[in-house]
Amino acid sequence: MRKGVMRPGHVQIRVLDMDEAVKHYKDLLGLIEVDRDDQGRVYLKGWTEVDKFSVVLRQADEPGMDFMGFKCLSEEVVDQLRGELAEFGCEVEDVPEGELKDCGRRVRFIAPTGHAFEVFATKKQTGKWGVGNHNPEAWPMGLEGMKATRFDHCLLYGPNLDETLDLFRDVLGFELAEQVIAPDGKRVAQFLTASMKAHDVAFIHHEEPAKFHHASFFLETWQDVLKAADLLSMTDTSIDIGPTRHGLTHGQTIYFFDPSGNRNEVFAGGDYHYPDHEPVTWDAEELGKAIFYHDRALNERFLSVLT
Amino acid sequence: MGEFFQITEQCSGQSFHCKAGQSVLKAMESQGLKCVPVGCRGGGCGFCKVTVLSGDYECGKMSRVHAPEEAQAKGEVLACRIYPLTDLIVECRPQPAATLTPHA
Ligand code: FES
Ligand SMILES: [Fe+2]
Numbered sequence: 001m002r003k004g005v006m007r008p009g010h011v012q013i014r015v016l017d018m019d020e021a022v023k024h025y026k027d028l029l030g031l032i033e034v035d036r037d038d039q040g041r042v043y044l045k046g047w048t049e050v051d052k053f054s055v056v057l058r059q060a061d062e063p064g065m066d067f068m069g070f071k072c073l074s075e076e077v078v079d080q081l082r083g084e085l086a087e088f089g090c091e092v093e094d095v096p097e098g099e100l101k102d103c104g105r106r107v108r109f110i111a112p113t114g115h116a117f118e119v120f121a122t123k124k125q126t127g128k129w130g131v132g133n134h135n136p137e138a139w140p141m142g143l144e145g146m147k148a149t150r151f152d153h154c155l156l157y158g159p160n161l162d163e164t165l166d167l168f169r170d171v172l173g174f175e176l177a178e179q180v181i182a183p184d185g186k187r188v189a190q191f192l193t194a195s196m197k198a199h200d201v202a203f204i205h206h207e208e209p210a211k212f213h214h215a216s217f218f219l220e221t222w223q224d225v226l227k228a229a230d231l232l233s234m235t236d237t238s239i240d241i242g243p244t245r246h247g248l249t250h251g252q253t254i255y256f257f258d259p260s261g262n263r264n265e266v267f268a269g270g271d272y273h274y275p276d277h278e279p280v281t282w283d284a285e286e287l288g289k290a291i292f293y294h295d296r297a298l299n300e301r302f303l304s305v306l307t
Numbered sequence: 308m309g310e311f312f313q314i315t316e317q318c319s320g321q322s323f324h325c326k327a328g329q330s331v332l333k334a335m336e337s338q339g340l341k342c343v344p345v346g347c348r349g350g351g352c353g354f355c356k357v358t359v360l361s362g363d364y365e366c367g368k369m370s371r372v373h374a375p376e377e378a379q380a381k382g383e384v385l386a387c388r389i390y391p392l393t394d395l396i397v398e399c400r401p402q403p404a405a406t407l408t409p410h411a
Binding site: 017304305 | 345348349370371372
């Protein structure tokens, strides 16, 4: 049952070198830089996003993800979820309004996979970049690189998938859209949605907690994915795999790395999910095809290269 | 200009050339070799960890989790973020195989 969580609102990513990172996320992915703060963090967004920012970069000694935040319908929803999160047994922390610029208070909690998540309801809305919402043109001029339209989801690696599903489904109102089941019946991957999208956040089982696999950005078409691949070669950017298609969610995709080794994805297409849909199930024996539909084989890197 | 160094990887016995200013991992990849595992190529994942047994090099930024300062001082570094100044002998760390099978 939906509980008032709307969508991924933001992700804060640690980078080793801010200048290199900004160049990557801005010039290559085509995100729009919207602000910086006195901690040196840089705020960006995809051009179709109505909220002021969705990606925050923070310079640190070790790359990875600091936290991922979900935007909720109202402050009442955030209060309600705060209570239920604590009841579920999560460590809950209140992050005051303004800690992220132009963002209201956030409630932060640690999932059983070890990742930090947040729920919040208030963030300055600056509208779609370059087009607004009054007689808008199809797209704005002046977009760079891959022209990423929005921050779409994260894939995260960690332990305790069952407890994490309980938390996301029962407390936060996500649904299980797709799963991968091992021969012994254990779920080793779960794709969760709070919307009609194939996934808003996904988890793969991994012994070490709190690992970051990728942050993903949405493109309009397969042609855009191919152009993204061209841009990666033009800029000699580290490619992981692709362009290809996923079996899971059926999106058309390419994976690559930012200059600090954090994996990014840009993708187009993919399945949708309604609340009355049964989860889609893949057998772990078919994992190669589930992840890379054309190669039908896993690459070692996909499973073990994490930040 | 045009200066090359010879990099030797001890476990496999393979060697390859690396241009001044080029990372050891990139030089290896460009010559079609696989003696050091290739991950993110950005100093973030620790996949390409090697120990430098001899030679001088410069380091780019690498994750402190995978290359803490003490380790870096002992030559335990990430091949994607080292740039040779002389010929180098490096040794690759064996990696544990990844699986998706849950253990607990
Ligand atoms: S390949 Fe990831 S740290 Fe070198
Ligand atoms: Fe993805």
